[in-house]
Amino acid sequence: MVPRSIAPRSITRQTLRFILEVARESHPKEFAALLENHGGTIDNLIFLPGTRGSDGSADLPLHNLPLGVRVAGSVHSHPVEDRTPSDEDLKLFSDTGEVHIIVCPPYTESSWSCYTWEGTPARLRVVRGP
Ligand code: ZN
Numbered sequence: 001m002v003p004r005s006i007a008p009r010s011i012t013r014q015t016l017r018f019i020l021e022v023a024r025e026s027h028p029k030e031f032a033a034l035l036e037n038h039g040g041t042i043d044n045l046i047f048l049p050g051t052r053g054s055d056g057s058a059d060l061p062l063h064n065l066p067l068g069v070r071v072a073g074s075v076h077s078h079p080v081e082d083r084t085p086s087d088e089d090l091k092l093f094s095d096t097g098e099v100h101i102i103v104c105p106p107y108t109e110s111s112w113s114c115y116t117w118e119g120t121p122a123r124l125r126v127v128r129g130p
Pocket of ligand 1: 076077078084085086089102
């Protein structure tokens, strides 16, 4: 369990584009990171030291989380065109905050989904950054 932030309602377009870019570069390996939230808007990714790209499920070494970071949720990529959370994903979701993004090929601005920590689809508005 990591410290939770308040539930985010939106993500900056810049952050979303960065996520898609990293996912594209990592393909066919998965990438995973945590989402940081300021005032209800996701505006930063936290890459944990020791994160491995895997072919199966997102693997986040949560014990490497820097102190004081408020975690809004997680993001990871799937190498196939399916953004359904796996059982491992659901376990990760329940450990790491309120909102969880899964992206998949072709990694465009329409190839992502957002879920609650319970794995039900959630809405996240894309907003302009500060
Ligand atoms: Zn997954």
